[in-house]
Amino acid sequence: MNTPSALNRRSFLTAAATAVAGVAAAADRDWTGKIPTRYPDPDIILLDKRFKAKLGNTPIQRIYHGANTMWTEGPAWNAVGRYLLWSDIPNNIQQRWIEDDGHVSTFRSPVNNTNGNTFDHEGRQLSCEHLTRRVVRHEHNGTVSVLADKFGGKPFNAPNDVVVHPNGDIWFTDPGYGGLMNYEGERVKSTTVQPNQKEAVYVIDGKSGKLDKVTDEIFKPNGLCFSPDYKKLYVADTGASHYDNAPKNIKVWDVDGRKLKGGKEFVSMKLKFKRDGKDVEDAGFADGIRCDTEGNIWASAGWVGAGYDGVHIFTGTDGQRIGQILLPEICSNVCFGGAKRNRLFMTASTSVYAVYVETQGAHIT
Numbered sequence: 001m002n003t004p005s006a007l008n009r010r011s012f013l014t015a016a017a018t019a020v021a022g023v024a025a026a027a028d029r030d031w032t033g034k035i036p037t038r039y040p041d042p043d044i045i046l047l048d049k050r051f052k053a054k055l056g057n058t059p060i061q062r063i064y065h066g067a068n069t070m071w072t073e074g075p076a077w078n079a080v081g082r083y084l085l086w087s088d089i090p091n092n093i094q095q096r097w098i099e100d101d102g103h104v105s106t107f108r109s110p111v112n113n114t115n116g117n118t119f120d121h122e123g124r125q126l127s128c129e130h131l132t133r134r135v136v137r138h139e140h141n142g143t144v145s146v147l148a149d150k151f152g153g154k155p156f157n158a159p160n161d162v163v164v165h166p167n168g169d170i171w172f173t174d175p176g177y178g179g180l181m182n183y184e185g186e187r188v189k190s191t192t193v194q195p196n197q198k199e200a201v202y203v204i205d206g207k208s209g210k211l212d213k214v215t216d217e218i219f220k221p222n223g224l225c226f227s228p229d230y231k232k233l234y235v236a237d238t239g240a241s242h243y244d245n246a247p248k249n250i251k252v253w254d255v256d257g258r259k260l261k262g263g264k265e266f267v268s269m270k271l272k273f274k275r276d277g278k279d280v281e282d283a284g285f286a287d288g289i290r291c292d293t294e295g296n297i298w299a300s301a302g303w304v305g306a307g308y309d310g311v312h313i314f315t316g317t318d319g320q321r322i323g324q325i326l327l328p329e330i331c332s333n334v335c336f337g338g339a340k341r342n343r344l345f346m347t348a349s350t351s352v353y354a355v356y357v358e359t360q361g362a363h364i365t
Helices: 009-018
Strands: 044-046 061-065 072-078 083-088 093-098 104-108 114-119 125-129 134-138 144-148 162-164 170-174 200-204 211-215 221-226 232-237 249-256 259-268 270-275 278-283 285-291 297-302 310-314 321-326 333-337 343-348 351-356
Touching: 061 093, 072 125, 072 285, 072 333, 072 343, 072 351, 083 114, 083 333, 114 162, 125 162, 144 200, 162 221, 170 221, 200 221, 211 259, 221 297, 232 285, 249 285, 285 333, 297 333, 297 343, 310 343
Parallel strands: 072 114, 221 285
Antiparallel strands: 044 321, 061 351, 072 083, 083 093, 093 104, 114 125, 125 134, 134 144, 162 170, 170 200, 200 211, 221 232, 232 249, 249 259, 270 278, 285 297, 297 310, 310 321, 333 343, 343 351
């Protein structure tokens, strides 16, 4: 087993963030919307001509910022209701932004410190609860069904993110952050950074409810998404928060029914960029990830600082970074939404951002 770092997640990530100096355009701009952004938006960065999703006449918008907000996560778009929901994990609430008028309200409270959310193909909301260490489904009649809360007779560490397959299967990750701190769940008394068991990726059979572990060949699996044809599964690894020898990367597997094979690194999160006018190379964490219809991977990125934090876009063919969206905050997760599924929503620390792109999300959310 790998030797865990002495640093806990929060102290590690805080140290990584505060060690960074430098200011990018994203930090300087007016996010109230009163001062217009000159097109093309300077914080949508073209790194490669294959980044065809950039629009020249659209801005990044901050659609929500809360003075009491602590950590936004788990964005999910409801196409029928035309709203975006997300979790504020420490505040133990889910919030909703309504597209019609931009109104934001509390959607559910309390919510057992939910993290990732999505909707299945019947329009039911699925959530990963840190506090109860389970994956749940909100039924049409208002009841809550527990889909999974343990494996091998042991509780999960703290399920993190969840996606659905058209056949009804539900795939989710269990890195355990909610079991390592009271801030985002409830700390488990454990001598390791695995609260209850080895971190892993699981699948729930949509018909029988049978639960299977599909891989534990990853340090701390976080965000996950399928390729457009569902033949590949991408998973972000944030294990470097607790394991000294963990890479900061996104992995990919071939999907064989309800099994995975051929796991390998898809892309490293290392990036060469300018900091204080100097060329530097640094690596942060990919967290939530989504795929567009062209097969490109859109990864939330953070814990490095200005010039890095935001969203990184990679080609699905060779993993080359082709674009960036710079934000003034650490980005935790992303999803596509809107009537044409061509609007990227980004949860970022104490805010939520949105930008129109010339592509579409490959899947429902």
